[in-house]
Amino acid sequence: MRTLIQWGALAATLASCGVQAATLTISCGAVGHEFELCKEESEAWARTTGNEVQVVTTPNDSNERLALYQQILANGSDKIDVFQIDVVWPGVLANHLVDLRPYSQGAEKTHFAGMVANATVGGKLLAMPWFSDAGLLYYRKDLLQKYRLQPPGTWEELAASARRIQDAERAAGNDKIWGFVWQGRAYEGLSCDALEWIASYNGGTVVDAQGKVTINNPQAIKALGTAAAWVGTITPRAVLNYGEEEARGVFLAGNAVFMRNWPYAWSLAQTEDSAIRGKVGITALPKGGANGRNAAALGGWMLSVSRYSKHPKLAAGLVMYLTGAEVQKRRALKASYNPTIVALYRDAAILQANPFMGELSSTLAATVARPSSATAGKYNQVSNLFWDAVHDVLAGRENPANALASLEQQLERLAPGGKWP
Known part of the structure; x- marks a missing residue:
């Protein structure tokens, strides 16, 4: 893995050979500290290599971001060289991305195998893992201590604790507090939340690894009924319009007891302007009843190179630097972004800054993957149907049994030949 000093030496060599500096464009997200860190890291690489990097923002909503990417790539545009993509998009965007294996020098072997597998389509490494995610339960340590409660082990325990604290706090004058906030808008974030609920009740993963549609089962019905x-x-009913940032805003303002979110929210909860600084705990998402399991959706983001880039080799170099151990460690220390490099979970500095990461490494190794591999290029359509069905249940427009029976039929009709490969 090259360091900045090595990149500087490479830049000097290229300059001596008459290689001209280039301008690359990278598309980054802006959730939490994403944009500022991406800009900072890209500019560091650019200064050392003698090139220029322009950083552009994209919508926080992952559906909108994917639609924008598809539009840009379908036109064969060279305006963006490096794309930040969701772990479930390599199959959707495969025809437009460069195989990074010739440039990686085997670096992918140091990353979580599951994320590398998600990035590999048809034997081609179409993206490099950048940071990993798994759903977590955030809770107010001070409020649980006040009411002599333990972090919940099941969703039923969470509901009971949330209701008890919420009602008692409101009776004491805190009328803005709610028990539990999460991502309920009809978008990819809801697919993640709902997958966690269903898997926690042993209800499967919508479409299994063999391509069978499994969503219509009693456990999945119970899970959605519980959430509704x-x-x-x-x-709050407003959760039906919440994404990650809306849920985080309510929780960090001190207006929720529990929150489901990704690890990035940890560092933001510790800032000076956080109303709950020093009062936050993190634990695994609850089980679905006594016979259930802890289930966290596999999330995270990767970096890929556009097939239409005028500078694919240079763009791949930027990707390899940004996804390397040096940058991943810095991002973990500054903003609690979870590394995708296994060895970093044994780094003392990272564990001191992010105490939960020691336990999270095992969680990341056993997360629940969305059915992107089984449904390949049609994953986004599958997820869209899934989150719409779930949203209808949460909004009270449909009961869980009817919603999942209808979803099963829709997914089977969408599958090539009536069955997923």
């Missing part, structure tokens, strides 16, 4: 009962009781 939260809306308007321990969860």
Whole structure:
């Protein structure tokens, strides 16, 4: 893995050979500290290599971001060289991305195998893992201590604790507090949340690894019924329009007892302007009843190179630097972004800054993957149907049994030949 000093030496060699500096464009997200860190890291690489990097923002909503990417790539545009992509998009965007294996020098072997597998389509490494994610439960340590409660082990325990604290705090004058906030808008974030609920009740993963549609089962029905009962009781109805940042805003303002979110929210909860600084705990998402399991959706983002880039080799160099151990460690220390390099979970400095990461490494190794591999290029359509069905249940427009029976039929009709490969 090259360091900045090595990149500087490479730049000097290229300059002596008459190689002209280039301008690359990278597309980064802007959730939490994403944009500022991406800009800072890209500019560091650019200064050392003698090139220029322009950083552009994209919508926080992952659906909108994917639609924008598809539009840009379908036109064969060279305006963006490096794309930040979701772990489930390599199959969707495969025809437009460069195989990074010739440039990686085997670096992918140091990353979580599951993320590398998600990035590999048809034997081609179409992206490099940048930071990993898994759903987590955030909770107010001070409020649980006040009411002599432990972090919940099941969703039923969470609902009971949330209701008890919410009602008691409101009776004491805190009328803005809610028990539990999460991502309920009809978008990819809801697919993640709902997959966690369903898997926690042993209800499967929508479409299994063999391509069978499994979503219509009693456990999945129970999971969605459980979640729907939260809306308007321990969860505000406004959650039906919440993404990650909306949920985080409510929780960091001190107006929720529990929150489901990704690890990035940890560092933001510790800032000076956080109303709950020093009062936050993190644990695994609850099980679905006594016979259930802890289930966290596999999330995270990768970096890929456009097939239409005028400077694919240079763009691949930028990707390899940004996804390397040096940058991943810095991002973990500054903003609690979870590394995708296994060895960094044994780094003392990272564990001191992010105490939860020691336990999270095992969580990341056993997360619940979205059915992107089984559904390949049609994953986004599958997820869209899934989140719409779930949203209808949460909003009270449909009951869980009817919604999942209808979803099963839609997914089977969408599958090539009636069955996923």
